[in-house]
Amino acid sequence: MGNQELPQLDPVIHAQARLRVTVALAGLCADEQITFPRLQQLLDMTPGNLSTHLRKLEDAGYVEITKAYEHRTPVTLVRLTPRGRAAFEEYTRALHRLLEVPGAGQ
Template identity: 60%
Template sequence: MLDPVIHAQARLRIMATLAALAKGDELSFPRLRSTLDMTAGNLSTHLSKLEGAGYVRINKTFRGRTPATYLSLTTQGRRAFEDYVVQLRAMLG
């Protein structure tokens, strides 16, 4: 069965984008928002769901005096996405 947390279209796009990063790399929130052409609120909602599942790490920090948010997949998230892709390919034949 496909993971329902990942299967939602917006969350699948987030996971696929973050999975393309090298392990240990992070992507800034504005860059992810721009890449996926999502509103900040919509992206935040889906990231919260993925973070709650343990799939995404949200790193809030400062760049100088400006707040900055960086995102990456956790080890669990990377494994879940890889399993999702395997299951999807098996379903497609």
Template identity: 75%
Template sequence: MTTMPELDPVIHAQARLRVTASLASLCDGDKITFPRLQELLDMTAGNLSTHLRKLEDAGYVEITKAHQRRTPVTYVELTRQGRRAFEDYTAALRALLNPVNGAAAPTDDSDRSTTP
């Protein structure tokens, strides 16, 4: 009997999953401003900050504070550890959804038999 894969509890919360998935869609090393991420996710600043703190505590995101001219700017990026955790999370989720030896489900009709 095979054991069910564990889902990372830090990423598994819906809001943190949305944050992590959004950051994972950026190229490795790219950053996004806090207000832009907040807008993309349609989250309040306080809610986003709370979830980013959990992800930062786990080492999954890095928060950088800088200035553009005289205006403070906060950048958010997924760390290598965070990207790996997200990849592991999605692999575990796929394994949960398709438990047959981790085999991929057919993606088109050519993989299915048409005989009744």
């Protein structure tokens, strides 16, 4: 492969479940949020599993979780932060570069 170095993939995003969460959130508009139950339903994840992965993404500054009330009912809203969107865009660029490396797909 010579001097060409393989790009590094962000380990926070790279875990399969967190990648799925990030992809789902990246599909929203930059200022759009999704409710926790809707995200859970969309990804077919248990509440505990989704919470664990959201915590990792939140610790990295990639997602923002807001607790609010809607008609006196508590609601948890999730959105991708600008930092998270930039990290996801860099992740996809790195993945494309990785796939373009001669011999990497063999």
